Amino acid sequence: MNSPAVSLSESLVQIVNSQNTLRLTNSRLRYRLKIVEDLLESVLLKECGQELVDLLRRLRDMCSPEGQAPEYPAQEVLKVVESLDLNEAITAARAFAMYFQLINIVEQRHEQEETSQSRINSLSGESQFPVGTFRWLFPELKRLNVPPRLIQSLVDNLDIQLVFTAHPTEIVRHTIRDKQRSIAKMLKQLDQLTVFNADEQDPIPTFVHSWEAESLQEQLAEEIRLWWRTDELNQAKPTVLDEADYTLHYFQEVLFDAIPILYDRLEFAMKDSFPALKPPQYNFCKFGSWVGSDRDGNPFVTPAVTWQTACYQRNLVLEKYIASIAKLSSLLSLSQNLSDVSEGILNSLSQDQVQMPEVYETNSIKFRQEPYRLKLAYIRQRLENTRDRNAQVRANGWQASEYMQSTKALEDCAYKSASEFLEELRLIQNSLQETDLTCKALQYLIRQVEVYGFHLAHLDIRQESGRHSDAIAEIADTLKILPSSYNHMNEAERVQWLVSELQSRRPMIPNHLSFSDKTNETVSTFRMVTKLQKEFSVDVCNTYVISMNHSVSDILEVLLLAKEAGLYDPATGTGTLSVVPLFETVDDLRRAPLVLQELFELPLYRCYLVSHQNLQEVMLGYSDSNKDSGFLSSNWEIYKAQKALQTTSQKYGVELRIFHGRGGSVGRGGGPTYEAILAQPGHSIDGRIKITEQGEVLASKYSLPEIALYNLETIATAVIQAGLLPTSSDTLPSWLDAMEDLSVRSREVYRDLIYEQPKLVDFFHQVTPIEEISQLQISSRPARRAGKRDLGSLRAIPWVFGWTQSRFLLPSWYGVGTALEEFLLENPEGHLTLLQFFYAKWPFFKTAISRVEMTLAKTDLQIAHHYVRELTEPGYEEVFDRLFTQISLEYQRTCNVVLHISGHKQLLDEDRDLQRSVQLRNGSIVPLGFIQASLIKRLRQHSSDTINLRSRYSKKELLRGALLTVNGIAAGMRNTG
Template sequence: MKISQKQSVFHNEVLTRFDLYKSLFLTLPFQRVKHTGTILPFFSTHCEKGVDEHLTPEDIIESFFGQYEQYVQEEDRIDFLFRIVQYIERQVVLFDAVEDSAFQSVGKTDESGILHGLFQRAQENPELKQEIVNKLRDFSVRLVLTAHPTQFYPGPVLAIITDLIDALKRNDVPNIHSLLQQLGKTPFINKEKPTPVDEAASLAWFLENVFYKVASEIQSKIDSELEVPTEDVKQLIELGFWPGGDRDGNPNVDAASTKKVASMLRTILFRCYYRDFRIVRRRITFRGVEKYLDVLQNLFYNNSFNPVENPVDETASILENLNAVKEVLNTRHNGLFVELVEDLIRKVITFGCHFTTLDIRQDSSILRQTFNYLVERYPETAMDLEKIKDSESDKEKSLPFSELSLSFGDDADKLVIDTLEVIELLKSIQRSGSERAAQRFIISNCQQASDILGLMQLFLWSGWKKDALTIDFVPLFETVDDLSRAADVMRSLYDNAAYAQHIKKRGNKQTIMLGFSDSTKDGGYLMANWSIYKAKIELTAIAREYDVDLVFFDGRGGPPARGGGKTQRFYASMGKEIANEHIQLTIQGQTISSQYGSLETAQHNIELLLQAGIISEIQQKEGDTLTKKQKEVIDQMAHESHSKFMALRKHPLFLKYLETLSPLKQLSEVNISSRPVKRNSGKELRLEDLRAISFVTSWSQLKQNIPGFYGVGTALRWADENNLWSYVKNLYDSSGMFKTIIDNCMMSMTKSNFDVTAYMQYDETFAAFWSMLKEEYDLTKSYVLKLSNSTVLMEHYPIERASITAREKIVLPLLIIQHYAIRALRDKELPEEKESIYRKLIARTIYGVVNAGRNLA
């Protein structure tokens, strides 16, 4: 299909239908909304014109109100702006639903169908089929759901979207009209900040309504295509979960909330099983299965509706009885309805009694604090605290790995207490849902081998035994410096006899987490991507040297600036030097709802990841393994980019610009997360304390997306001026990794619009700073267009470009309102009540802009 045809389909199936159904808002029985809907097109056009003319937000909004006599009073104007925000929030939902309903026609990417095509070729090629089967024997995709503070819709709105998508597919206008009425009445925001348990409950909607069904369907499809017997199935799709377990910088997570979340996940899973079982029981009414069905009835019902305080893992019993039913059906009833039983067996194999693995995460500084507390409190640890504080090598050598039962006293810090309590709690979680229920402890800000070894010792001091230490210790390397030291840290670990013995008991498997978000904030877009890629090469080489099965767990956010974008293309192009036997990544915020929010989109995106993992090994491209010269060229460009970005970070106006012009301060007032916007929340803002999500979100609200491109243009110009352009061009054409970095950079730039803040070029304080940002944008744009042989950004991805353009147009009025309110707070002496109203207005616009951006934050 030609590009023009693709655009035509998108226009007909999405844009035209959106305009058609958008008109239904005008017929809703809400008088104030109806009035707003009539005026909104004029307001939007007025904003577009004002932005084109580089007017200030005040000039745009004041000149608009000057045309309408009814908006003389400030109260009426503010009320109107709030109604505009409410209206556009719901327009964004409608656009999401229309676009998702047209997914089969226009939403799929160029990679669509490759997995199916690969399986078809395998049917005709026994050698290829065996290659794929062998690959899948030790391959999996793990999606880890996190509740990081990037807005995603609350449960009731998600349910409306699901129903709306279905109605739009059938063009059921009466039902669409009713759902839009429901949408108009349904609140989009929380009045109070959610607790970690609230966040878990919200994300559980996706587990119950999407992943529970999709994981089984994909597994069944692959088993069928490759003719693998159900009993030989290897679990391909795994799920991980952070709400309730991720306590890094979140003082609201404690052992009690972790326990509640684990229990809730188990209960929700059993209700899913019970719904399926009722269908099984309704169909299988034959002799010979009664006693097995009775056992299953009691198991599923009691665990769903009468859960006990300390349950045990029932997986083996469930599978034993389901397999007994299957045996009776096959031997006595011609296999009638056996597929229903096999489907439930497949789900129980996948989800057990836990649904998803609950990861525990804490910062290394808290773990060190806990370790030091116990050493100081208990002489029997036989450790010299002063000595180990000063020397990393002394600490590594002196760790006894002794098995003691130590506890905290009344003098213990709250975080020390939580650390020791959650270590103890992990035992009971594993008893109730097997080892898979909670088996990973992630060490954030991991800087040295003793961070991991010290945590291992904490487990042994908390009643765990070496021979039964069913925990994987996962270092998380995030900053550019940490990534550069990662290989040395892991070598020290592998050389440690106690740790080597531990991972041998864990199947000789080591998981390492690499964080994209903080490395981008720390070193800029190009350096972050290259640092992680380079670290993967070094870490893989060391793991192979020690015969360790290495698993990379990538902490990726939604946008390219935080490791998102065309994620599957990264995994398809890792090359021979990087371990890629398993794909593990975080999905968060808008990534969850946009890519995994419906059965169709979830199946499509999971299959893309599966396909990427298979292709990266059995159909690897020669260009994906970089030559020495190519590495040198990228390394030099990364350093040029890094220098440019660090100069920006060190600029005296850097933080002031972000705090003054973006809604950074108001992010803490948006009730979308239990986690604070920054670490050390009671202290003055420092860049190192600012969370990467808040950092990226603030730039995206300014429509400048600095973390997604800044420094790339400088690096490309350097290559051009040093006669290396042919190497860069060859990299773009042959290396999937490098091409994806550049293409994702173009996506960030497409979501930028410097015209929105062009009035800043005349600002007394920030004119030169704004111009510096714009110059790098223009430079980067000219070079990426040259490199990709394009005339416009994302020219080779017309559907995605059209979607971004449409969404940016929808939310432009929100941006003008937001910047208007920010400047009002900055420039006016307002009474406290009015200040509160303006802050609330800013907070409300943040929701709509992030939602419309799908992966902006």
């Protein structure tokens, strides 16, 4: 192949500068992009030779710089792609994937820098405070004359919970993530040595210490070479405990230290605008996890695994506390001869000496006249004893009736709870304050203990409703408790019997379980939770989420199983487990308010809520409702459900917390969290919110400290803002009527394609890489709820994942265009004015349209059409062409009407940074899409194509090649499922 005259990096700059919408005016960003491209090219030259570099250049040059695939037939591109042998295709796919991930590192670094700079500028008065931050919020509240008492009331009850899940949307292997973090750190170091001139269009960097910069670039190249020689694919499915390890990394590396700083930012901003107000409690922002506790559809999450996960979390947080105490010991070197010490400290030292004489013998001389250091030595030993005891508890397992003797021996000199540890830290703090001293490190540690306790993150149990009813039915049938089968009862009969059984003090389930494996495990899960709460405190696990909740009996069944495990006391009507219904389908969302009303009508349940601060948590599912009804209808049904649930709760005097089950992609409720919170109806948040964070979202939001802090701050800002400055939509019924009209129309169009077209399932399985995706080793959880090849059993994540890979992104926009167009045609001038007013004034509508616009920009139906042509099996050509034509017409219709409403000339004109990022990636994803389609075609033809030369490759080799392209496209899209 003849080598073009320009390098990859020069080609990139030409592509960027050829588009007015892609002009990278920031010199640092342009330079960083050039640095990583040059580094990658140098590595590829060394590892693979000039021929590969020429191939990559040629493929990119063949594809349109507009970020779309060339019109079909793209014979020149196809000729090159089809001529590649498997090794060449794999190497090209890996190179493109690495390119995308390096670009992701650079952009994330740029985002972090912009966040930091905007904060610096704001504090120095050089610019307006960034919207969505505390420094913007409180002056805005003051400007709008929001009464301080209202602010104080909301802040006092501020309750933000972020729940990390193990949903399989993180495709990047964690070994690779480690290398990416290393590269990010080195790029940051290189930045610190770089000085730019003032010319933004042609940056000419100089280095403060050129030899250091040269050394760093050599290290970067070496790290990229090591990465290149590392397999991107997991060789085996991760275990549940592997997933726990991956997820807890974010706590260990970023979040543990971020929380005290978040509180500092909030306290400073409040005092600056409202000096008389008191800041919130330290634990206003807390974390939860489903990793190791979410058993819905995952047979590998057992009671033993959940127990192991809790022990693992406790060990991690104890190690962090031990390190913090060591740091405090170096700081608090105060001599008793030079600084007064409280009587409380001296008394506690006397007690410590009696309890732990060996610590006194070791440290009394070393810390003579240094009481704080001596006190910290006792604290450290107690923490180490607590950690060692935790290791033995973990080894014994949850079913151990008694702990080993050595465990009991540790108990006297270990902390029984985090509150005991906190009490000793406050004893030191009070003593310092009495002598007019403060210690920031001690203050930070106290805040961390307030939030993380000895459990780190609370574990939510989740299970599908059918498991509980099946278990109760089997138990009742086996023990002959009911005159007829529980399964044959209607809803009213079930509720009546469940209430009666909940009031009975006799046990229903025997100690020895002799039922089916599923029922035994269901009962054992509740018994394990009882032991968890006894061992770790109630805070570690006090929420039980019921997926596919349809009725009141679903909730009472869980309460009955909780009662049998000692988590509900029939004598007092109180319990330690919050039961959380999860409403997922559109029908369940519509039924949710009635379910709550019937539940609140039960005196038994109202009594039960008293032991939970009269607070009812309800979870709303975005993924399944979207899969069921389409994007616009799903979001509207969730919006309506929130309004109705809030009304119902207020009617019965019950506090409500909505738990938002959002995914990372738009098709599963994803998108910017700040805007999403503000788009919620009226007072549905009221200072409380709970949100899932999962998969690739964790890496994008919590890998770097400043980005993590910015994300946490924007969430907290949005919750306060939504509680004090709700939208006016509740007072305008005409808006709601118009939105209901649009929702109904879009749902009909979506369901007509997805559920009424008999060949749609075949279309999805053939023209997307869904079958290959299911073989990725990225999750311990199966891709399907059952082994059937139908939409009902397919989970929402692979549903979105498949459409994203082949560039349809259909779940995120299909049906919206027809709904809006038909609405506009009824009254072209009046309805257009109305929708443009919605877009300008109604956060819900603006957020929905903006998400659709973003996914339309990422959609590429030209490359999607290529998948259809290449992967359609014989006999399906005519029907698939009709389906594609239908999809294509809806896409064009949606683009046109969205641009008409927004007033934009091009998609994403309102967000030029996102527009640049999307289009920059789109251009290079195109050749990778051609390679993927080619490899999938070869793979699927493998068993029958015995004559073709390519059949010399095994099915395993071809699958590996296809899966590597899945990695690359996911990296380029910055999204999977």
